Amino acid sequence: VLAPRSSVFRGRSRTDRVALVHSEPHVVVLGAGFGGVAAAEVLAEAPVRTTLVDVRYYNTFQPLLYQVATGGLNAGDIAYPLRNLLRTRPRLDFRCARVEGVDFAGKTVLLGDGGTLPYDSLVVATGAATNFFGVPGATEHSRAIYTLDDALAVRAEMFGQLEKADAAALGGGTPAVVVVGGGPTGVETAGALAELHAMAFGKVYRSLDPAMSRVVLVERRDGLLAGFDPRLSRYAAAELRRRGVEVRLGLAVEEVGAGAVRLRDLATGTEQQLACGLVVWAAGVGAGDVVGSLPPTLVDGGRLRVEPTLLVAGLGDDFAVGDAAAAPGPDGRPLPQLAQPAIQGGRHAAAQILRALEGRPPLPFSYRDKGIMATIGRHAAVAEVRVPALGGRAVRLRGRTAWLAWLGLHIVALLGGRNRSAVLLNWAWRYVAWRRGPRVIVGG
């Protein structure tokens, strides 16, 4: 056991009962998403006690949430019980509670169940929340897919509307589904919805005409998938259109109502109304609850201000990573709110805490861009993979190659062997049973 001799012990409060009982410093990690779990895994191997805190008792693999929402996967296939992490990590503990706030001066986390967690060092990895950008009606009348509950709510709403449309139809049309936001989440959701409609309309929904399927993808910019090479963006739009998605670019959502969205053409300024049954909001993420509860002086654009080391600006022992932190990327702008910056940030913060224990100063975080990818549907995806052997140059993939790469990468990245096997089984089943109609996963 290392003797406490670093800055992580300064300012420890008198109420720090737990830390007084144990001789090892106590690190608290807030949030068990990509960043928090990555930090906890590194810390658990070191001579510190680590407590991982999350309001849910499971980790959610967010990149596949849209497949739960569209009936392709079980909720349980992408949820990993956090206590499984404890089996082989005797120094790691888990606390299932909501975070009410952090007393940075007193080095104590305040929990929603009335408890407190004194800490020597802290990692804030509480993620973000859906950003509705203040669009009137968006909170009430559109659905985001940021949590498992969100995904299951979209699934229930969508299948409920299909049932209603089928019962009412006898030749009538189906209400349109509008997906707002042409980033990876919007593209993947729209593609999956179009596939579901193509497989199910006229087959298991007898009254619904496949020609009447309307999946509309609305994007403010003049292209999909910002950040991708323009050729890949154009390919994604063309593939989505070929699969029946109406890709509508250069349109801003002005208002979301019950049963309609109001759109404004950003080039001409003209407005139009679009009747719809379901609006899926995939336009971006903003401040999460926890960050919102922290002192405003620490917050910038809904994310915690951090120094290049990922230390929260002005604090000595408190790190912030992932969606919760406004960590500057190589171009000076905050890093994108994706899995890789969170994972790398979590590992970096954990490593700096361990350096501090050895009396060494923290190093700056350097994000290694591994690339970006998005899937469109069966046999179609786009990917830009940064290859270290080519000096970090991006290799661009699309079509079947990119799709297989996407499948493999997502299987590997899932937590837990059971979940990996279950996702593989469900994908394989759907792939083989393709021509026999939809094989959706429902229930609960």
Added chain:
Amino acid sequence: VLAPRSSVFRGRSRTDRVALVHSEPHVVVLGAGFGGVAAAEVLAEAPVRTTLVDVRYYNTFQPLLYQVATGGLNAGDIAYPLRNLLRTRPRLDFRCARVEGVDFAGKTVLLGDGGTLPYDSLVVATGAATNFFGVPGATEHSRAIYTLDDALAVRAEMFGQLEKADAAALGGGTPAVVVVGGGPTGVETAGALAELHAMAFGKVYRSLDPAMSRVVLVERRDGLLAGFDPRLSRYAAAELRRRGVEVRLGLAVEEVGAGAVRLRDLATGTEQQLACGLVVWAAGVGAGDVVGSLPPTLVDGGRLRVEPTLLVAGLGDDFAVGDAAAAPGPDGRPLPQLAQPAIQGGRHAAAQILRALEGRPPLPFSYRDKGIMATIGRHAAVAEVRVPALGGRAVRLRGRTAWLAWLGLHIVALLGGRNRSAVLLNWAWRYVAWRRGPRVIVGG
């Protein structure tokens, strides 16, 4: 197409628009559980139009609900999308709606969405609901496991309580889980809970002592598993006790409160209080909503009075099957509310409707008892299998043989290849990973 010439066409109302459009008689099946799906599958092969009606858009494999409640399976593993039935059955349609009532005289089903379904012949297979037997507080403070939502609510409640107990413990005990009812559902639930505690306490729930695990199974009678051979009942009780379940016989639940149940010893009359965190109600099923809405003259003990043909007493074209019907068994008492009577009843009712189309009178229903089984846990189950080759004599199995038989039978009985594969995968995973701690399925 058969010409309409039988009793199913008498009394067809003028509002029967759909039937006027089509030349085939219209059969409506209310409820898509074991009985309704069995009836629909037979009817779909015949020259009739069949509409299956259910408030949910999926069928639930109820015998495995307790495994969803205890984290062994996904909700989606035991839920089968009803529209999948339509893919290969052009004459079958599905309507997702709540049944408000039946106008037997006007031969019309009234739906919750305001619609009506005129029919020539009807099969009521709407199942039952949990029977709390009027025990004070049972509705509010105990949880049944009759639907998927019930199972997911029990799972959320249970894991939530384990999290709280772990956070609060530091040496304290855990709240007891009380399972009310020593039938197959109660035995299986108690066994699964004891296994979960044994695997998880002290391992992933660090503060919880396996010796403090309390799973209490309360049964009014002086033995478990009424209907089984007494030797199998005793074996089940002994196996449950060996696995840590407190099996308490001859006790009636007098009242369920928040955090406690009041029990009365039926032999001595003395009362006792049992503190607990969760009460799972597995004591029986009673009248369902639909049956409750029907004319009371047709109802007996929460189930529809039926003639030996399964025709609803006094009606000519309306059948009732499964939990919804009080069909007399060989001993004169109503058949047990299990899958087999429902499946056989559904097939029988369908066959009688087809006989009526050919102008032949209905035959009486004769239930063929295939046996009963219940699982206790890993390598332990009990089964009484009626073997036709032995003149219907019961072969009694217990232990590993019965357990393997139970596993095989439940895999075969599941609807849908994907669900079968997924359940098999999850069971195999849990079996192999046994010593490595709990592999629970959570999320959503």
